[in-house]
Amino acid sequence: MGKLPDFLSGINWTESIKTVVEMIWKDCCAFLEKYTEAGLKAGSAAVLLYLLTAVCRGAFENLSLKSIIRLCRKTSLAALLGFYFCMVLEITVLSREAGTEYKLNLLPFGTWETGLRYTTLWVENILLLMPLGILLYLLWEPFRRPGRSILMGFLCSVAIESVQLITRRGKFELDDIMNNVLGMLIGFWLCRGMHGARPSH
Secondary structure, three states: OOOOOOOOOOOOHHHHHHHHHHHHHHHHHHHHHHHHHHHHHHHHHHHHHHHHHHHHOOOOOOOOHHHHHHHHHHHHHHHHHHHHHHHHHHHHHHOOOOOOOOEEEOOOOOOOOOOHHHHHHHHHHHHHOHHHHHHHHHHOHHHHOHHHHHHHHHHHHHHHHHHHHHHOOOEEEHHHHHHHHHHHHHHHHHHHHHHHHOOOO
16 A cells, blocks of 8 residues: 555656656757748738638727737737637648558557656646637637537547548547647636735726
8 A cells, every 4th residue: 555556656746757758858948949931821821810710700890008908918818819720730740751551549548657758748738738729718709618629629630630540640649639638727727826815996
């Protein structure tokens, strides 16, 4: 009783955590260096699309200082969302080469106990949809409900995994979906916590 499982015993946790953080940082820097230009173009396109929809909604009629500030904030968030979607597409699909077979792993926790690289991938899959949970919460009020945030995270993750499977650029893994949805929820609750902590006026 109270003993760690065999695969957890004997691990140097400090060194392992440091290694995982270094691997995540290295991956992030590599993708940012390679795909920032494409992300900026996507962000610019998202801004134009958002402003076009704002015009159609009549958002530019009878502007007040408050509405101008809100529009600028939402436009900046739209740019970040476009940049983010481009980076996700590059990371999960476009940067990969097509394989020769279709791969599925529908076993829950099927990538557990397989080394630090897979631990890093677990953490990266959690981090992958965290920005989406944050950006959707800030951009659109309907996504300030946990159920809708969970559903959107699930649908986005299934879409990513399905594209990877169909194009044979990755493996459809249940673990990835679980981690993506968890990351979406973390982003949502971070915003919910910060929003709830604001002083009332």
